[in-house]
Amino acid sequence: MVIFLGKRLVYMLLTMLAVSILVFLLLEVNGEAVATKVLGPYISEEQRRLWLEANGYLRPWSVRYVEWLGRILSGDFGESIVFKVPVAGLLAQRLANTGVLGAVVLAVMVPLSIALGVLAGMREGSWLDRSISFVSVLTTSIPEFASAVLLTFVFSYWLGWLPGISMMAEGFDPVQLILPAMVLILYGFGYITRMMRASMAEVMQTAYIRAAVLKGIPFRHVVTRHALRNALIAPFTVIILQVNWLLSGVLVVEFAFAYKGFGALLLEGALNQDIYVIEACALVSVFVAVATQTVADIAYTYLNPRIRFT
Amino acid sequence: MNIEDLRKVHVAIPALVEDLERGRLGRRDFLRTATLLGLSAGTAYFVAGKATGGHAVGPVRAQGEPRKGGVLRIGMSVLDISDPAVYDWSEKANVARQIVEPLARVGSDNITRPHLAERWEANDDVSEWTFHLRRGVRWNNGDEFTADDVIATFERWLDPATGSSNLGRFSGLTITEGGVTRIAPGAIEKIDDHTIRFKLQRSMLAFPESLGDYPALITHRDFVRSGGNLIENPVGTGPFLLESFSVGEGAVLKKRPPSEYWGDEVYLDGIQYLDLGGDPAAQIAGLASDQVDLLYTLDIALLPAVRNMPNVKVYEKVTAIAGFARMRVDQKPFDDKRVRQAIQACIDHQRVLDLAYQGLGVKGEDHPVSPIHPEYSELPALVQDYGKAKSLLAEAGYPNGLDIEINCVADPKWEGNVGQVIAEMVAPAGIRLKVNILPGGTYWDRWTSWPFSVTQWTSRPLGIQVLDLAYRSGVPWNETGYSNPEFDRILDQAEATLDVGERRELVRRLQQMLQEDANTIVPFWTKIFTASTDRVQDYEYHVSREQHLEKVWLS
Numbered sequence: 001m002v003i004f005l006g007k008r009l010v011y012m013l014l015t016m017l018a019v020s021i022l023v024f025l026l027l028e029v030n031g032e033a034v035a036t037k038v039l040g041p042y043i044s045e046e047q048r049r050l051w052l053e054a055n056g057y058l059r060p061w062s063v064r065y066v067e068w069l070g071r072i073l074s075g076d077f078g079e080s081i082v083f084k085v086p087v088a089g090l091l092a093q094r095l096a097n098t099g100v101l102g103a104v105v106l107a108v109m110v111p112l113s114i115a116l117g118v119l120a121g122m123r124e125g126s127w128l129d130r131s132i133s134f135v136s137v138l139t140t141s142i143p144e145f146a147s148a149v150l151l152t153f154v155f156s157y158w159l160g161w162l163p164g165i166s167m168m169a170e171g172f173d174p175v176q177l178i179l180p181a182m183v184l185i186l187y188g189f190g191y192i193t194r195m196m197r198a199s200m201a202e203v204m205q206t207a208y209i210r211a212a213v214l215k216g217i218p219f220r221h222v223v224t225r226h227a228l229r230n231a232l233i234a235p236f237t238v239i240i241l242q243v244n245w246l247l248s249g250v251l252v253v254e255f256a257f258a259y260k261g262f263g264a265l266l267l268e269g270a271l272n273q274d275i276y277v278i279e280a281c282a283l284v285s286v287f288v289a290v291a292t293q294t295v296a297d298i299a300y301t302y303l304n305p306r307i308r309f310t
Numbered sequence: 311m312n313i314e315d316l317r318k319v320h321v322a323i324p325a326l327v328e329d330l331e332r333g334r335l336g337r338r339d340f341l342r343t344a345t346l347l348g349l350s351a352g353t354a355y356f357v358a359g360k361a362t363g364g365h366a367v368g369p370v371r372a373q374g375e376p377r378k379g380g381v382l383r384i385g386m387s388v389l390d391i392s393d394p395a396v397y398d399w400s401e402k403a404n405v406a407r408q409i410v411e412p413l414a415r416v417g418s419d420n421i422t423r424p425h426l427a428e429r430w431e432a433n434d435d436v437s438e439w440t441f442h443l444r445r446g447v448r449w450n451n452g453d454e455f456t457a458d459d460v461i462a463t464f465e466r467w468l469d470p471a472t473g474s475s476n477l478g479r480f481s482g483l484t485i486t487e488g489g490v491t492r493i494a495p496g497a498i499e500k501i502d503d504h505t506i507r508f509k510l511q512r513s514m515l516a517f518p519e520s521l522g523d524y525p526a527l528i529t530h531r532d533f534v535r536s537g538g539n540l541i542e543n544p545v546g547t548g549p550f551l552l553e554s555f556s557v558g559e560g561a562v563l564k565k566r567p568p569s570e571y572w573g574d575e576v577y578l579d580g581i582q583y584l585d586l587g588g589d590p591a592a593q594i595a596g597l598a599s600d601q602v603d604l605l606y607t608l609d610i611a612l613l614p615a616v617r618n619m620p621n622v623k624v625y626e627k628v629t630a631i632a633g634f635a636r637m638r639v640d641q642k643p644f645d646d647k648r649v650r651q652a653i654q655a656c657i658d659h660q661r662v663l664d665l666a667y668q669g670l671g672v673k674g675e676d677h678p679v680s681p682i683h684p685e686y687s688e689l690p691a692l693v694q695d696y697g698k699a700k701s702l703l704a705e706a707g708y709p710n711g712l713d714i715e716i717n718c719v720a721d722p723k724w725e726g727n728v729g730q731v732i733a734e735m736v737a738p739a740g741i742r743l744k745v746n747i748l749p750g751g752t753y754w755d756r757w758t759s760w761p762f763s764v765t766q767w768t769s770r771p772l773g774i775q776v777l778d779l780a781y782r783s784g785v786p787w788n789e790t791g792y793s794n795p796e797f798d799r800i801l802d803q804a805e806a807t808l809d810v811g812e813r814r815e816l817v818r819r820l821q822q823m824l825q826e827d828a829n830t831i832v833p834f835w836t837k838i839f840t841a842s843t844d845r846v847q848d849y850e851y852h853v854s855r856e857q858h859l860e861k862v863w864l865s
């Protein structure tokens with residue numbers, strides 16, 4: 001087990017290293033471009049060269065890479081060109097914001113989709129199953145930017161129940177989280193529900209479930225005590241992977257509701273070519289992706305005693 | 311007030327009054343020119359009223375008594391405002407102008423009035439301006455506002471190392487020797503603590519107007535010494551103090567103790583700027599759910615939606631804002647005038663306006679003087695002529711058409727529309743135009759260098775200002791590379807001509823030169839819009855989207 005864990009961690013580190021080299025080559029190797037971004041286009045050639053020299057851009061790129069990596073590992077991501085503050089602080093704040101939104105979404109979406117999936121899958125082909133499946137597919141087909149507009153119209157303009165934007169201008173306000181969370185939950189629950197349903201339906205076909213039913217165990221107990229734990233294995237990994245989506249896939253929602261999260265930061269950085277922000281966000285996104293994959297793999301071995309990775 | 315008193319203010323004013331009485335000069339033009347030459351706005355209105363026989367009333371106030379208190383929340387991009395001298399976006403100046411102020415201010419009616427300056431005089435050929443500064447003005451750190459502050463600010467502007475656009479704006483105060491530009495000796499003379507004389511190398515009629523442009527805010531004499539950062543040291547003469555500021559998020563301003571401010575007490579307790587990001591949906595959602603009170607601007611695509619919202623007011627203004635589809639005359643294939651004229655011949659300006667901007671504006675004539683400018687004269691209409699376009703192209707050596715690209719900024723969206731419509735219009739002549747939509751950061755990085763692109767120019771009070779900023783040889787914002795000594799010569803002459811009719815004639819020649827050169831397609835002049843909730847009172851929308859908030863109150 002420990003060897004397995006060790007191997008996964010090593011793979012993770014190697015992936016991160018490869019990505020960091022890629023990011024560096026794409027963005028930092030061309031010192032001229034960085035200088036233009038940071039100093040602006042009206043600076044003279046002379047001043048640009050002075051800046052490049054002062055910041056060590058004239059040395060071989062392998063040396064610069066190692067130094068850059070060292071800085072990244074110690075938490076210094078440079079200063080944002082657009083926001084004029086250290087990227088590290090900005091990143092932490094925005095990640096926290098997205099984290100809050102993600103936590104709320106997960107807290108509602110996971111129980112909801114598991115419950116719906118179980119209800120759909122325990123009696124495959126029933127009226128309940130058909131309607132839950134239909135709703136799941138329907139909501140997953142509506143893209144976030146469309147549902148954001150629709151929900152804002154219904155709840156903000158028409159009914160006036162909820163605030164239209166989530167800027168949190170006067171400090172944290174949980175009511176402002178409702179609309180963005182609703183959009184994300186609506187979009188995301190269908191996928192997990194259907195995974196849960198498929199898994200549940202498959203488990204309900206197995207011999208041991210049939211035996212339990214024949215033995216006379218009440219149907220509720222068959223589902224909750226025997227089927228559920230086995231059915232949860234596959235959807236569980238899917239849920240962990242959704243965490244990855246909640247980090248960068250939410251940028252449409254964050255943008256539409258003026259929510260100052262990680263996705264909005266990446267978008268603004270990319271649109272305005274804020275090099276240090278883009279680097280930092282890229283590295284963080286890949287780290288989260290790789291980390292969630294690793295966690296999912298490890299959790300899978302625990303949940304399913306039949307699998308053994310040695 | 312008799313003619314002799316008027317003549318004492320400036321020799322040219324009596325002639326203006328006569329023109330007004332005889333109907334040779336419009337009332338607006340009279341007001342504009344008279345105030346430019348030093349007549350106070352009140353007196354100008356009075357004289358105009360007497361001359362035309364009508365009532366001399368100023369702008370009408372809204373109903374209801376103004377109420378003190380409240381914080382106005384404005385949805386606007388919050389960008390870095392640390393150095394007022396290098397502002398390149400009007401949004402930056404809007405936050406800063408509540409703290410630091412200009413010498414003169416262009417009102418929402420396009421008339422320039424004294425602000426930190428009390429009054430000014432010009433000599434006969436308008437090459438020397440004497441400014442009398444307002445007394446009793448205090449910086450919010452307690453210092454008194456004097457000529458030293460103004461001179462220190464000018465010295466920063468005119469130093470090439472600062473990188474300020476004011477260097478081009480006030481190029482008349484500088485000389486260039488051996489490739490180095492510096493302030494001309496004796497150009498800025500301190501007469502006393504509240505009087506400064508400016509001696510320009512050539513006549514400049516729009517000197518006060520230029521001082522009202524958004525990058526011309528006056529900073530404290532110790533601005534550089536104390537760090538050169540307005541955010542960290544928000545020392546200013548204005549009615550508000552900067553409480554907090556965060557790029558990309560927001561800014562909070564609070565009312566300065568009224569006794570310290572030189573003007574009337576403002577009604578608002580404070581102003582809060584909120585950066586809602588780039589999504590227009592967020593902007594109107596914010597307005598609808600009362601999370602912001604006022605928007606900086608409104609995309610015309612959102613007009614139908616906003617007009618249907620209860621509790622929301624829409625403001626509109628005809629402006630001299632336009633998208634200039636300009637070509638660099640020093641890059642192939644646009645270096646051949648026939649190619650440019652061919653492209654020009656394909657355009658139906660009214661149609662571009664209807665398709666790209668819902669017809670909300672007036673059509674342009676491929677030069678930068680707008681119908682709202684006093685010097686404007688209408689040129690014979692440009693007609694779409696594909697035959698002419700094709701033959702010009704063939705002459706220039708492109709009988710099989712041309713493959714070119716045009717760059718447009720993603721925001722505002724209508725610029726992309728303009729690009730698309732132009733692409734459709736030039737297609738029958740065999741020109742295959744590829745439209746590239748670039749995000750703001752990419753576009754504005756090298757906006758003067760693109761061979762063919764659409765640049766949005768803001769509204770300025772006088773037509774000669776844009777001619778000077780964009781088409782004079784060698785100035786920083788000359789994005790076409792146009793360099794014509796004859797043009798420069800007539801422009802200099804126009805800037806020294808007081809008589810509006812004569813100036814109009816000179817500007818007409820400049821208009822014709824640019825139109826014939828076809829280096830810029832100006833398809834239309836836009837109307838701009840914004841919106842606020844019903845609570846916002848006495849907000850006047852400005853042609854350049856400046857926000858003058860001293861008289862605004864919340865009901």
